[in-house]
Amino acid sequence: MNHSKKGMSRRTLIKTGLAGILATGVSPLILTRGAWAQEFCNNPTGDTVTIGLNLPLSGAYAEEGADEQKAYELAVQHLNGEGDGGLLNVFAPSALKGNGVLGKKMAFVTSDSQTKADVARAGATRMIERDGAIMITGGSSSAEAVAVQGLCQEMGVIFMAGLTHSNDTTGKDKKRYGFRHFFNAYQSGISLGPVLGDEYGADRRAYHLTADYTWGWTQEESIKNATEALGWETVQAVRTPLGAADFSQYLTPVLNSGADVLILNHYGNDMVNSLTQAVQFGMRDRQVNGKQFEIVVPLFSELMAKGAGENIKGIFGTSNWHWNLQDPGTIAFTKSFGAAYGSPPSQAAHTAYVQTLLYADAVERAGTFYPPEVIKALEGFEFDGMGNGRTLYRADDHQCIKSVLVVRGNENPTSQYDVLEVVREVPREEVAYDPTIFGGELGPAEPAPMC
């Protein structure tokens, strides 16, 4: 009987057994190691992909937050192929198909950031960790944007900034995972300076009231530089806390300072309050140094102009975008927003909408949700048809370079929405600047191993 010889000896049994154990034990490791390259924070596996909207629904910038939310909802509808398609029809070059993103339906979760950096970070963390958000977007304050952007860099989740105007967002505090479509204070200064010089002359004394956080600081600095280059003198720059309801204690000293221009580096409700109070103080009827006293609000928005009502007439500022522009992108967006909500969109809504589309488009072009590839697709991307003319997502600092609007409070509004008129559209070449002037580093693109 050769049975025993043909059968397995004890030694081979052990050998094969061990080899088998090793193989079953090790092979999953090898396989998962290979899979690691594509394993990243919140890789969407189902048939939906979730984005996180971090919006100020209470606090000083609540109105902007509410308008942004409408725009995000609209963008998600359009990306999923519902509604009239909005900017999907005019945006070029576009890889968007109107069937979601990479075939997955887009869904969203929201969080109220209360216009506070701490809360915004907690909300973003919740949306990433619990709700599985692949991308975070929104915010209407630069403090929030800078804070959330830092967090997203650590967690390896892309952040598409909403309304944030501080130089720091794409300057000192820029991050590889953070992208900004909105313009910044430096560009406001370059655009607004010459217009102010033409209108008010070169011999002026300016008094700044500044919201006391990153955006206010950088805007004050940028406007100071631009106006001092014209020959203006800066009398004083006073910092005011964000969300202060009463600005009278800050406005009284302006009257006796010998200044003939008041520059309000305020935004949202703060600007509405400070401007209204300044007008109540009779500042716009005053003559100082033999000149008419003027007020300038370097960053203007539709919603603020509406809030300030009559007081805004004739006041200069800058805007990222205005619904009354006559290019196909603006017309298409204003039309679908108006059809959905019955009012024209604000610049906050516009930037929110555009950012969502740009992210989705970058994912389509990259062919994956893997953040480093999406980042590569966004960096240096040049596009048109979004309402700002030809626009470049600059690779060096993730700042969109596009034209900037100098606007003025409309003297004879034809409707309650027709509160701003565009004085000048400053072309993109004039507002492009050297990305190295603000310092800062983008940091690495590899995502954190987990989130």
Add this chain to the structure above:
Amino acid sequence: MNTILVTRNDLLLLLGFTIAVLAMPIWLQPFGAAYPDLMQRFAIYGIFAIGFNILFGLTGYLSFGHAAFFGVGSYAAVWSFKLLTMDAIPALVFAVLISGLFALLIGYVSLKRSGIYFSILTLAFAQMSYNLAYSVLTPITNGETGLQLTLADPRHLDQALGISSRSPALLGQPLLGYAGFYFCAGLLIVAFFIAQRITGSPFGMMLRAIKSNQTRMHYTGFNTRPYTLAAFVISGMYAGLAGALLAITDPLAGAERMQWAASGEVVLMTILGGVGTLVGPVIGAWIIKYFENIFSAFNEGILHRTFDFLPDGLEDAVVLVTSKFVGEGWHLTLGLVFVLIVVFLPGGIMEGVRRLVHWARRPAEPGRASPRPQPAE
């Protein structure tokens, strides 16, 4: 003399607490709260409330300025990250020491008075610290924007050792997600244990004696100042520890952490859970943080889905009413819960638990007096 270090009941309580804390990822699942960030907050604010209770619960001194120490802890930790190393241990040590020093200064002045005057003094100091952080000391605190890490930070110790870590770590182990939670949870358990030891010690007895009748203590010849000051500093150090942990799990320190609202929050936590009890303040902290993070995230869409089973008109009506209590309105819900608890259970949730236990143990004797309600001083 009693030589037993830990009594059986204390040990059981500690054991139960440890299990409850470490098992959080499991039992919080049905509540939608089992994600690391929120559980870290549960642990961190638990430490804060335990520390606050050492002062308020034991000595009866109601401080309205504890957020100042919390904020100082955060700033100290972030500066340790910026200047020294991304390791958590130096950050914790610094934060606890600096907030302890800070508490010593503020406590020394504030404790010259008691009762409402003490509360007002602490409130004033905290508000001063907040304003300093918000607008005066911006080079140190970065004001409203908040103090953050940057790639350009010197990190002298890390540089000397050749470590290039980007996120806070514990001896090389990054403290992200669940690792961060277990780190905070471990410290919460240690903090709980220390508070338990303090409460049971002769020192703790002295503190409770101060609460019940300070004048009598004076008459018997005790100088109570060193005891109250020690309690104040210890609870300030607890707050600093919690603040540092918040900075470790999320390296950012903002001035709003020091605002009076934050100071008021820890008072609410302690009263909601049960003043003077060990577990109560922790439960209070968990409830408030749960409301803040989960209730505030509900929006009308979620409500519509929840009440989907109701007929259309009714659904809209129900959503309309409930939507006032969630989302932005979470403060309203919290306020209602707080009022109900203070009115019906003056001893906080722990009194409710005691009454339940009482009722379960003696079903034969209905109406036995529950612990007499005591006014929250």
